[in-house]
Amino acid sequence: MPQRHKIELTVNGKKLQRLVEPRLLLSDFLRYELRLTGTHVGCAHGVCGACTVSINGSTARSCLTFAVQMDGAVIETVESLAPRGPLSLIQQAFHEHHALQCGFCTPGFLLSTREFLARYPDPSDETVRMALRGHICRCTGYVNIVRAVRAAAAKLKEERTGHGS
């Protein structure tokens, strides 16, 4: 049995302490140890983007990260976007625009979209497409994802500027 290392981290606002094997992937740690199974593993080699989470405010592939590296980190997963009550604005836009079919890749798209819209509040179709090219969706052809992200951007803008102004 390899030696386990203690890590302290914050996941979705909750402070945790755990002992982890050095080779345990962050994706497996989140999914099997914390049962946060919304983070999906589509390739385990960093291409498909389904396992995307937010680490210290930046999106990252949890399948290419070891849990042991996360000592002191603040992690957010899809489960943090709307833990209760109504969907978040971005989730709602994905729903209204039919931007998901099987839904397996969706958590990764949502986290990258949130980060992207925070930095680029008024994107063109082209910018959205470039921003999300680190994610593979096999079902939607991306058409409705782009439409949902644009719609979410418009809604966020409306919220920022205040209704009717």
Add this chain to the structure above:
Amino acid sequence: MAADRDAGDESGMIGRPLPRKEDDPLLRGLGVFIDDIQEPPGTLHAVFVMSTRAHANVVAVDIAEAAQAEGVVAVYTGKDLAGRIKPITADIPQPGYQPVNRAVLATDRVRFVGEAVAVVIAENRYLAEDAAELVRVDYEELPSVIDVDQATGPDAPRLHEGTRDNVLFQASYRTANVETVFASADHIVRDTFQSHRLAVVAIEPRGCMAVYQRRNDSLTLWSSTQLPHTVRTAIANLLDWDETRLRVVAPDVGGGFGGKCSVYPEELIVSFLARELNAPVKWICDRREDLMTTTQGREYRFDVALAFKRDGTLLGAKAKIDCNIGAYPSFPLGASVEAGGAAIYLPGAYRMGEYAYETRAITTTTCPSGVYRAVAAPVASLATESLMDRAARELGLDPAEIRRKNVLLPSDLPYTNAVGMRYSTGSFATCLERALAHADYVGFRRTQTDNRLRDGKLHGIGMANVIEHTGQGTLRYRQRGIIYVPGFDGAQVKVEPNGRAIAWVSQCTQGQGHLTAFAQIVAHELGLGMDDVTVIEGDTAFGPYGTGTFASRGAVIAGGATLRASTRVADKIRRIAGHALNVSAGDLKLADGRVYLSGTSEVSMSIREVAAIAHSMDARALPESDSFGLEATEYYDPAATPTSNAAHVAQVSIDPATGLVTVVNYVVAHDCGRVINPLIVEGQVHGAVVQGLSSVLSEAMRYDETGQPITVSLMDYLIATAADAPDITVLHEESWSPDTAGGFKGVGEGGVIGVLPAVANAIADALVPFGCKINRLPLLPQAIVALMGSRSAGSLEDIHNP
């Protein structure tokens, strides 16, 4: 007919673009895919040891070291399982077929890289993978055959015992006058089209988990499958297990596209192990394993000739088709599904009386193939539509003009084509005109010059007419020689005492929106709101037996069963309410959760009250002829195969320096009969178009000359991202099917069928100055550069009158 009754009904739920009921948990990360299910305590994890050779005798498998490794509970080889699990046999002896067996673990011979030779079971996945590396397999190499020519050559090794050769299925057919029309034709165009092997790559790899209950020798298998009932029956047959003690559940499934449309050895082995070890057993495929073992598809060679009159009238076609089906036919669709479908699809959307084909399915030492989305149709369509364009150019016609001359017109319908496919309704010509108009085809041609070069890029436009055989029922599969696919599906619709409905449907959804679309059907028929209806699928413990979700059959067959069951429940609601209200049941209408006397809102009662009467929770009595409960079960098998149609127009630009193709405009005019939910239909079209586009421009499953797969990561097997895909316009036509309950036709595959030829024709159009023909996929940038030959971008300006 419900279809007639609902015509023009604006208040109904069918036809509305409703956002989906299944979205909420998926958006919150609360979906339950196979690897998300909480494992019971003591769950063991299986990892398969895969062959590293494409073709070899297995001399010895040494498991000693692996069996001693940390956390390992058991290791099994092929010899251990032989006799415990019967081999998979996908076909029966019948003319044209050579059935072959596949052992669930290879015993003495392996036939593709990735074929499992042993399975390691350990306490966790990490330890199982460690131990799998310690299994030593001694191989004696045999010559590999990776393509159809090698496999049919004079010295080709025979891959399977008891066969004459490597042709596992063949068929031929000819109409009476095909030779005559070819002899008298003014013009014949001919070419050989080669399509490449594709991996399916559902974004969720396969996986399954089996939980055994010793107290009654029963088993539940959760599997990421498109076919829960067929998997259950296969476990019963191949493991000699009482089927009434087996339950197969498809949980949330992360895409299927045909890759989860076979019964796999892993499902049988994991089920076996759970009973053998008396413990829950789980196996999750990783992406590399998925790219090596999940059924692949669409590797064809089509040698096609079309015969025309000088005016462009299509007279007939001849085709010789070879399909590389890999190491084993897949169960339940068998050896013929690709090769047979290829031949049937070739006539397309055209009036064409004479046709001859020969088609073969050939086994090779590559991963088994299966029914990848639209199967053979995209390549058949590529062949026909490419030759249509070439004929047009050679006869001095515009590609749109030659299609107008030959595409089926309303006056042709119903039309039975040269292979007996009957098209009852369709909007072939209308879709073509609408797509061309929306893409401003005339405007594009007006500004296009002979040299095609504008803004430093080559520009082209291409089109394709599409047919999609959907909702194939029992007769169709029997006619095709496919024995193990039942063909029907079923639904049980039930109104509970609270007046809300639940529908158990025999299919299972992998993202197609069944839980919404079928709820719309139930709500429409019962006059309920969408929140009042729950659809549940993918669990063999509940509801009727059925076939599964593939081949664009969901809306037609499961939708039809749901509609019919709902209609019967609605009729009973009317009878009960009529009896209670003392009016004729025939005068009652269901809407807004209530039963109304038509034409008045005075006389009415709620469906909840009706449900209370039906469950003896109300003082009022049932009609004498009715029994308790408010439910109906219907199995549905459509009378004929409904054909959806579409026209696609693609506009591309090509960077002559790099060969990079960009799709700049894409229009689909689409007709899948009566639309249940236009949002979902558009999503299906978008997804299919981009999946097909990806297969043309970037995806390729490659094997080296020894049969080693060399594209086994998503860094090597390149799937289109948002940056590679176009926006897509979808225009709807609705030619309701008279052959199906509700008038529905299917929609899942047409997008792929259209995009291959539309994009290939657009590229060919852009490359007209180079005088090249496109007859080979994929069209990667280097292939485009090769097609342009030695002419560099700098000299393009000089090209005139090619």
